Structures are given as structure tokens and as C-alpha cells.
Amino acid sequence: MKKLMLFLLILTGSVFAQLSPYQINGYAKYLASSSRYPEIDSRLYDQLFHFRLNTYWYPSNALRGSLQLRMRAFYGNSVEKIPDFLDQIKTNYDFTNLDAVLWDAKNSLGYAQIDRLWLDYSLKNLELTLGRQRIAWGTALVWNVIDLYNPKSVLDFDYEEKPGADALRLQYYTGPVSKLELVDKPGKTMKETIIAGLFSLNKFNYDFYLIGGIRNDRWVAGGAWAGDILKAGFRGEFLVSEVPAEAAPKRYPDLSPYGSSLYAWDKTVVSFVLSADYTFSNSFYIHTESLFNSNGKTQNTGVFQNEALQIGMLSPARWSLYQEFAYDITPLTRGTLFGIFNPDDRSYIIVPMLTHSLATNWDLLLIGLLAQGDPLTEFGDYGTSVYVRVKYSF
Numbered sequence: 024m025k026k027l028m029l030f031l032l033i034l035t036g037s038v039f040a041q042l043s044p045y046q047i048n049g050y051a052k053y054l055a056s057s058s059r060y061p062e063i064d065s066r067l068y069d070q071l072f073h074f075r076l077n078t079y080w081y082p083s084n085a086l087r088g089s090l091q092l093r094m095r096a097f098y099g100n101s102v103e104k105i106p107d108f109l110d111q112i113k114t115n116y117d118f119t120n121l122d123a124v125l126w127d128a129k130n131s132l133g134y135a136q137i138d139r140l141w142l143d144y145s146l147k148n149l150e151l152t153l154g155r156q157r158i159a160w161g162t163a164l165v166w167n168v169i170d171l172y173n174p175k176s177v178l179d180f181d182y183e184e185k186p187g188a189d190a191l192r193l194q195y196y197t198g199p200v201s202k203l204e205l206v207d208k209p210g211k212t213m214k215e216t217i218i219a220g221l222f223s224l225n226k227f228n229y230d231f232y233l234i235g236g237i238r239n240d241r242w243v244a245g246g247a248w249a250g251d252i253l254k255a256g257f258r259g260e261f262l263v264s265e266v267p268a269e270a271a272p273k274r275y276p277d278l279s280p281y282g283s284s285l286y287a288w289d290k291t292v293v294s295f296v297l298s299a300d301y302t303f304s305n306s307f308y309i310h311t312e313s314l315f316n317s318n319g320k321t322q323n324t325g326v327f328q329n330e331a332l333q334i335g336m337l338s339p340a341r342w343s344l345y346q347e348f349a350y351d352i353t354p355l356t357r358g359t360l361f362g363i364f365n366p367d368d369r370s371y372i373i374v375p376m377l378t379h380s381l382a383t384n385w386d387l388l389l390i391g392l393l394a395q396g397d398p399l400t401e402f403g404d405y406g407t408s409v410y411v412r413v414k415y416s417f
Contacts, residue, residue, distance in 0.1 A: 046079040050416040054181060058101070060406035061398070069099030073181070077139070085146060088154075091139035091184075098131040114138060114186045116155070117210045138187050152192040157185060158206055160221060160234065161260055162249035163298040165345050166314045166337045168262040169234050169245045171219050172208055174337055177345075177363075178372070180390060181412070190217075200225035213240045238335060241265035254301070261295040281323040281399070285330045285339065293317040294336070306351040310361075314343040321367040324401040340365050340401050355380040363402075370396025370403055381413075388412040 054071040073095050080088040095112070102108050109127065112134060113120065121140065125133030141154030161167025165177045172188040179185075190208040197203060201224040210216040219236025229250035236243055245262035294317070300310035319341035320327055331339035347361035359376040372394040379387045390412075394405030 044081050046081070047077065048417060049074070049076040050414055051075075052181070052412055052414045054410055054412045056099075056408055056410045058406060058408035061404055063104055065100070065104075067100040067104060069097065069101045071098075071181075072096040075184075086142070086144050088142045089139055090137065092135060092137045094125070094133070094135040096125075096131070096133050100130065102128075102132050103130045108132065109134070116189055117215055118189060121155075138184065148196040150194040150196075152194075153190075155187040155189050156192065157187050158190060158192060159185075160232070160247075162230065162232070162247045162258040163260050163296045163312060164258070164300065164310065165298070165312045166260075166296045166343070168260045168294040168296055168314070168337065169232065169247050171217055171234070171236070171238055171243065171335065172206065174332075174335065176337075177361075178374070178392065180376075180388075181410075198224075200230075213237075215239075219243065238264070252299075256298070256300040258298040259296060261293070264292050264294075281326045282320060285318060285320075285327055285334055285336070290318070300347075308347070308349040310345075310347040310349075312345040314338060314340075314345075316341060323399045324365065324368050324370075325396075325399050325403050328401075338401070340367065342366050365396075365401045368396065368400040368403075370394070370400035372402045372405055384416045386414045386416075388414070 050073075052071075052073040054073065056067075056069045056071070058067045058069070060067070073093065075091070075093045077091045078089065080090075097108075097112070105111065109124065109132060112132075113122070114136065120136065122134065122136035125135055127133075137155070139155055139157070141152055141156040143150065143152045145151075158172040159167070159170060160172070161170045167175065172190065173185055175185045188208050190206050193205045195203045202222075204221040204223070206217070206219055206221075208217040217236065217238045219234055219238065221232060221234045223230065223232045225231070227250075229248050232247040234243070234245050241264060243262060243264040245260065245264075247258070247260040249256075249258045251257055294315065296312065296314050298310070298312040300308065302308045314337065316336060316338065319336075320339050321341050324340050327339035331337075342365065344364045344366060345361065346364075347359065349357060349359040351357050356377065356379045359378075360374070361376075362371055362373040364371040372392060374393070375391050377389040381387050388410070390410045392405065392408045392410075394402040394407065396403035396405075398404075
């Protein structure tokens with residue numbers, strides 16, 4: 024099945040340009056930034072040119088496909104001064120990255136990657152999707168602990184689509200608001216393979232989800248809900264999983280001086296999210312969300328960021344608190360302020376944001392990432408960054 028998936032990925036890319044009907048859209052963005060990080064002794068000034076092309080193919084009512092790619096050109100201090108800059112901007116996949124380094128100079132870098140490439144076939148209540156696709160499970164707006172395939176970060180504001188997964192996805196719709204779903208994301212080993220199922224339904228004006236499967240050669244089970252209480256949105260997710268009682272992978276350094284590895288946790292791990300939001304009649308919006316990991320760290324949290332990503336955790340912290348406020352200043356301008364706080368190590372990040380519609384298909388974004396914390400805390404190494412972005416959509 025792994026060889027078949029790779030073959031169809033390549034085959035799809037070769038035929039898209041020859042078949043019709045089709046649809047094309049995308050965007051072009053320019054992002055200028057100024058950043059200061061604790062480990063770098065000077066301020067970094069950078070520019071990013073980002074182009075995205077989405078193509079869709081509809082040969083029949085039952086069959087459709089898509090090829091989507093993005094190309095980025097980086098210019099500035101970060102390319103030169105941030106170690107392994109290319110590795111940090113890549114999205115790595117198990118079998119093939121379908122990417123290309125267009126150029127790599129002292130202070131500039133060009134990089135392109137196909138992040139969507141799939142075929143989808145529908146037959147009555149059955150839908151089968153094969154290839155690099157977005158599989159978004161979860162109901163919360165910031166942290167999705169049941170999103171086994173595409174964990175996302177609210178701080179990655181410039182990648183709206185989020186990474187895809189090379190997988191085989193089967194969906195069977197048992198009713199107008201219920202379905203069974205099975206997804207197999209193969210890996211080179213069982214520890215890199217994810218196989219899970221989801222059942223969703225609507226009862227009492229709430230959407231409910233139940234999941235179960237295998238991730239990193241360990242079982243996982245969980246659920247989620249989404250509804251409202253007195254017109255306020257109310258969502259939640261929980262996940263129960265095993266964590267392998269073994270040493271960390273060799274590609275990560277020994278973290279024992281800072282505490283026990285996340286891999287050394289020998290108990291069942293429980294993670295949950297609670298989320299609530301409300302929009303007032305004058306457009307003022309408030310959103311509160313909290314994340315808990317039973318095996319999360321209460322100190323030296325920043326050291327375990329890479330381990331948390333490897334194990335599928337959204338944060339290495341025991342507790343994370345999110346608060347957001349937003350308001351439509353004018354019909355074309357919206358102001359937003361949100362923050363994430365770690366109550367154990369007292370580190371935090373505050374994100375002010377202003378969006379404005381300049382004209383049809385033209386948008387302006389002003390955003391800052393302002394972090395504060397002692398060394399080794401969760402946000403202690405984030406520093407401060409300010410961004411200006413202009414986006415044209417077509």
C-alpha cells in the first residue's frame with residue numbers, strides 16, 4: 024500500500040496539467056519582519072516572498088484531485104545567522120518531501136514544496152481519499168489534542184493551510200450528520216505509523232466525536248464535542264494514550280540534566296482541552312481556552328519542545344492558558360489581541376494583530392509576537408518579532 028500511495032502521488036502530478044475541467048486559485052504574499060532572539064546578539068531583519076498555487080481537477084462527479092504547492096523566497100539576516108535555517112522551514116514527510124531548494128546563498132534562500140497531492144473518489148455514502156491531504160480532527164480553536172495527523176500551532180500565522188499528511192482516508196456517511204472515518208498514515212516503521220478511526224454524530228444540538236487507534240506503536244483513545252451554552256460556544260477534547268517507557272531518540276540530545284525525558288513516562292497520559300467563546304452584538308469577541316497534559320513539565324519546559332513535537336504533544340507544558348479579545352474597528356478593519364500563559368514557569372507570549380482589507384483581494388496584516396520568560400522556560404527563547412504582510416489572492 025505504501026508503494027501504491029507513492030505511485031499515485033507521482034502519477035497524479037503528471038496528469039493534472041493535461042486533464043480538464045479544472046480550477047486554479049492561490050495567493051502571493053510579501054512579509055517583512057524585525058526580530059530579536061535571546062541567543063542572537065543582534066536584531067534580525069528579513070523579507071519573505073510567498074507564492075501559493077492550488078489546482079483542482081474534476082474529471083467526473085465521482086472523481087476529483089488536487090495538486091497544491093507553495094514557493095518561498097527568504098532574504099535577510101535569519102538565513103545567515105539562524106543555525107540550520109533550511110531544516111527549520113521544511114515540512115518533512117516519511118517517504119518523499121516533493122520539494123526543491125531553488126537556491127541557497129549567504130543571506131537568501133529559495134524553497135518550493137508540494138504540500139497537497141491527492142485523489143478523491145466518491146460512491147454514494149462512501150468517500151476514499153489517497154495522497155497528501157489535510158486531515159483535521161478536533162473542535163477546539165487553538166489546541167486539538169485529537170488531531171493525530173496534523174497538529175497545528177496558533178503561532179504559525181503565515182501558513183493558513185497547515186501541513187498535510189500522506190495517508191489513505193476512508194469516510195462512510197451513516198446519516199446527514201454522522202459518519203465513520205478510518206485513516207492510515209503509513210511510516211517506515213510502526214513507530215512512525217498512525218492508524219485511527221473516528222465516529223461522529225449530532226445529538227442534543229451538539230457535535231460529538233469518538234476516536235481510537237495506534238500512534239507511535241502505542242494505543243490512543245479520545246473524544247470531543249462542540250455546541251453552545253446560552254449562545255456561547257462550548258468545546259472540549261480529551262485524549263488518553265500510552266507513552267513508550269524508553270530513552271529519547273538518538274537524534275535528540277540527552278536532556279537528563281533538566282529532568283526526565285517525556286519518553287520515560289511509564290503511566291497512561293491524559294490530555295484535555297476546554298474552550299469557550301462568545302461574540303457580542305457590537306462584534307466584540309472573547310475566547311478562552313486551556314490545555315492540560317498529565318505528563319507535561321512544570322520547569323525547564325523549553326528544553327523539551329522538540330521531544331513534545333516528536334511524541335505528538337501540542338505543548339511540553341503541564342498547563343497552558345489562552346485568552347483572546349477581538350473587535351471590528353470598522354467593517355474593513357479588525358483588531359485582535361491574544362496571549363498564551365504558562366502558569367508553572369510564568370512565561371508567556373502576547374500577540375497583538377490588526378487586519379485590514381485594502382481592496383478587493385488585497386489584505387494587510389500587522390502582527391507582533393512578544394514573548395517573555397526566564398531562560399529554559401517555555402517562551403523564554405521566543406524573543407520579540409514584529410511583522411507586516413501584504414497579501415493578494417486570486
